[in-house]
Amino acid sequence: MSTARFGISIDEILLGKFDRLIEEKGYANRSEAVRDLMRDALVEREWLQEDGETVGTVTLVYDHHTRDLSDKLTEHQHNHHQAIISVLHVHLDAHNCLEVAVVRGSASEVRKLADELIGTKGVKHGKLVMTTTGLNLV
Amino acid sequence: MSTARFGISIDEILLGKFDRLIEEKGYANRSEAVRDLMRDALVEREWLQEDGETVGTVTLVYDHHTRDLSDKLTEHQHNHHQAIISVLHVHLDAHNCLEVAVVRGSASEVRKLADELIGTKGVKHGKLVMTTTGLNLV
Amino acid sequence: MSTARFGISIDEILLGKFDRLIEEKGYANRSEAVRDLMRDALVEREWLQEDGETVGTVTLVYDHHTRDLSDKLTEHQHNHHQAIISVLHVHLDAHNCLEVAVVRGSASEVRKLADELIGTKGVKHGKLVMTTTGLNLV
Amino acid sequence: MSTARFGISIDEILLGKFDRLIEEKGYANRSEAVRDLMRDALVEREWLQEDGETVGTVTLVYDHHTRDLSDKLTEHQHNHHQAIISVLHVHLDAHNCLEVAVVRGSASEVRKLADELIGTKGVKHGKLVMTTTGLNLV
Numbered sequence: 001m002s003t004a005r006f007g008i009s010i011d012e013i014l015l016g017k018f019d020r021l022i023e024e025k026g027y028a029n030r031s032e033a034v035r036d037l038m039r040d041a042l043v044e045r046e047w048l049q050e051d052g053e054t055v056g057t058v059t060l061v062y063d064h065h066t067r068d069l070s071d072k073l074t075e076h077q078h079n080h081h082q083a084i085i086s087v088l089h090v091h092l093d094a095h096n097c098l099e100v101a102v103v104r105g106s107a108s109e110v111r112k113l114a115d116e117l118i119g120t121k122g123v124k125h126g127k128l129v130m131t132t133t134g135l136n137l138v
Numbered sequence: 139m140s141t142a143r144f145g146i147s148i149d150e151i152l153l154g155k156f157d158r159l160i161e162e163k164g165y166a167n168r169s170e171a172v173r174d175l176m177r178d179a180l181v182e183r184e185w186l187q188e189d190g191e192t193v194g195t196v197t198l199v200y201d202h203h204t205r206d207l208s209d210k211l212t213e214h215q216h217n218h219h220q221a222i223i224s225v226l227h228v229h230l231d232a233h234n235c236l237e238v239a240v241v242r243g244s245a246s247e248v249r250k251l252a253d254e255l256i257g258t259k260g261v262k263h264g265k266l267v268m269t270t271t272g273l274n275l276v
Numbered sequence: 277m278s279t280a281r282f283g284i285s286i287d288e289i290l291l292g293k294f295d296r297l298i299e300e301k302g303y304a305n306r307s308e309a310v311r312d313l314m315r316d317a318l319v320e321r322e323w324l325q326e327d328g329e330t331v332g333t334v335t336l337v338y339d340h341h342t343r344d345l346s347d348k349l350t351e352h353q354h355n356h357h358q359a360i361i362s363v364l365h366v367h368l369d370a371h372n373c374l375e376v377a378v379v380r381g382s383a384s385e386v387r388k389l390a391d392e393l394i395g396t397k398g399v400k401h402g403k404l405v406m407t408t409t410g411l412n413l414v
Numbered sequence: 415m416s417t418a419r420f421g422i423s424i425d426e427i428l429l430g431k432f433d434r435l436i437e438e439k440g441y442a443n444r445s446e447a448v449r450d451l452m453r454d455a456l457v458e459r460e461w462l463q464e465d466g467e468t469v470g471t472v473t474l475v476y477d478h479h480t481r482d483l484s485d486k487l488t489e490h491q492h493n494h495h496q497a498i499i500s501v502l503h504v505h506l507d508a509h510n511c512l513e514v515a516v517v518r519g520s521a522s523e524v525r526k527l528a529d530e531l532i533g534t535k536g537v538k539h540g541k542l543v544m545t546t547t548g549l550n551l552v
Contacts, residue, residue: 004150008169010176012142014276018176021183031146037175038148038156045159055230057238059195059267061275064488071485074478074511081505086362086378088226089503090240091495092193096272097488100195100238102228102362115163121170124275125181129197129265134234202350209347212340212373219367224500224516227365227375229357235350237365240500280426284445286452288418290552294452297459307422313451314424314432321435331506333473333514335543337551364502366516368469372548376471376514378504391439397446400551401457405473405541410510 008034056110057129058101058117065095066122073120077101080113096124104133146172177275185245185268194248195267196239196255203233204260211258215239218251234262242271284310332386333405334377334393341371342398349396353377356389372400380409422448453551461521461544470524471543472515472531479509480536487534491515494527510538518547 010018022033064070077084083105090098101117103110110130118126148156160171185192202208215222221243228236239255241248249266256264286294298309340346353360359381366374377393379386386406394402424432436447461468478484491498497519504512515531517524525542532540 002150003147004153005145005147006153006168007143007145008172009141009143010169010173011276012140014173014176015142015144017180017274021180024183030144031148034146034172034175035148035152037172037179038152041175042155042159055199055236057195057197057236057267059269061193061269061272063272064492070488074484078478078505078508078511081508084505085228086226087503087505088224088238088240088364089501090223091492091498091501092242092271093273094492094495097492098193098195098240098269098272100226100240102226102236102238104230112164119164119170119174121166124272125177125269126174127178127267127269129195129267131197131199131236131263131265133230134199134201134236134262135231202354208350212346216340216367216370216373219370222367225365225367226502227363229354229360229363232354232357235354278426279423280429281421281423282429282444283419283421284448285417285419286445286449287552288416290449290452291418291420293456293550297456300459306420307424309455310422310448310451311424311428313448313455314428317451318431318435331475331512333471333512333543335471335545337469337545337548339548361504362502364500364514364516366499368518368547369549374469374471374516374545374548376502376516378502378512378514380506395440395446395450397442400548401453401545402450403454403543403545405471405543407473407475407512407539407541409506410475410477410512410538411507 051107053105053133054107054110055102055104055131055133056114057131058103058114059127059129060099060117060123061092061125062097062123063095064097069120069122073099073117076113076116076120080109083109083113180275181268181270184270184274187245190244191242191271192245192248193269193271194241194252195269196241196252197265197267198237198239198255198261199230199263200235200261201233202235207258207260211237211255214251214254214258218247221247221251327383329381329409330383330386331407331409332379332390333407334379334390335403335405336375336393336399337368337401338373338399339371340373345396345398349375349393352389352392352396356385359385359389456551457544457546460546460550463521466520467518467547468521468524469545469547470517470528471545472517472528473541473543474513474531474537475506475539476511476537477509478511483534483536487513487531490527490530490534494523497523497527
């Protein structure tokens with residue numbers, strides 16, 4: 001096993017919170033903690049590899065004051081307007097929005113759209129639920 | 139906002155897999171992807187603390203022809219009407235419904251309501267996304 | 277002009293509220309007030325006669341404890357599941373629900389579905405907004 | 415609940431038109447149709463009184479490519495985030511959006527917010543449905 005090294009740039013406040021979290025969790029250092037998060041993400045990915053028609057919900061939390069963010073999210077969504085059934089938008093407070101998009105399409109299309117939305121810079125938290133059209137489940 | 143920087147040491151194979159994952163997900167760079175994983179871990183932490191307000195989305199798929207099921211789900215939801223901000227209902231076909239409820243409250247309240255809904259006999263698939271009010275995340 | 281006469285059966289509480297309303301409005305008697313409501317309904321109908329693809333929103337308020345009501349509404353909606361894009365459900369209190377359905381189809385189909393939903397016995401208040409796909413408007 | 419009964423005298427031609435209308439709308443009988451008109455009149459009345467809480471739905475259609483429009487609408491909505499329960503957003507096509515906001519508050523507050531949203535430059539069509547919390551209706 002050969003070891004690589006790379007650098008992360010990060011907002012100081014976020015890093016402070018993360019440091020407190022990993023101290024609570026008892027990690028020896030940041031590398032160890034980040035590696036665990038990476039492994040988790042890879043495992044999750046494996047579970048999402050099947051294809052076929054599916055339905056998913058994408059939950060996003062973001063600050064609508066973040067420059068250009070709403071526009072980017074709306075643009076992504078309209079580019080997939082045939083797949084997005086609709087979006088429920090909740091104004092959590094004067095800054096924070098929660099959106100849940102209901103998306104229907106091939107598993108890979110749903111995943112791709114979710115990745116685009118969740119990965120948009122400025123989104124604070126995002127999560128895809130892959131569910132089902134219900135047709136194959138009793 | 140001031141930016142910090144730190145280094146991660148990591149096995150090369152794991153890093154290779156992670157790079158493929160974030161390329162698929164469309165992240166611009168590793169920092170962006172790692173920051174998202176950190177935020178996710180912080181959100182999860184919020185949910186383990188009993189104080190403070192959380193927000194969740196509960197996705198349910200069910201056949202509305204299942205005897206008494208819609209009534210039971212509506213009844214559960216109205217019993218918590220102060221916590222449920224609203225529910226998006228999509229008629230997937232002549233039988234199957236998808237519902238996403240946006241719920242706000244203490245972690246235990248949201249989790250309990252999600253468990254009740256998902257555990258209702260006849261629900262084909264259900265999933266709670268534990269997300270955040272956004273107040274504690276940069 | 278020849279005059280007809282017919283009888284209305286009505287809950288006493290509702291009639292009491294209506295009597296106070298028409299007294300406030302200065303109507304001479306109930307017949308006069310009801311005739312005005314009928315004329316209004318006919319005028320509204322005239323405005324809704326055009327056809328072509330359209331989008332509408334149907335707002336409904338009802339008590340979900342009313343026997344069989346939720347089931348009937350869900351059934352009506354699923355019978356038109358291709359036209360109903362989705363439904364937003366808000367739990368107003370432990371009894372009352374507000375639903376807004378977004379419906380797309382020919383004007384006559386949208387109108388028919390709205391009529392069915394609004395006319396379902398037990399719905400307290402319902403209203404159709406005929407809007408537009410936006411395609412023919414600048 | 416006890417039922418009252420009263421008679422309506424009416425011009426035959428008007429009654430004939432009304433009968434055709436309620437047949438089209440699928441009402442079981444005239445009483446049912448007249449009761450709905452009465453409830454509608456009572457809801458309208460609620461909106462003219464300054465005390466008490468009302469609920470409205472605001473339907474908007476707009477092109478999200480119109481410069482700054484989404485931002486302005488989001489900003490208006492967040493300024494009233496306590497009144498807006500949630501917003502359902504449907505991507506009609508690559509350009510056009512339909513939004514329905516569910517708003518709760520005093521009649522004047524709901525009306526003011528609706529006017530602001532509908533009056534925002536670039537909104538193609540907008541309509542407020544003044545409905546009810548359901549508390550005062552049988």
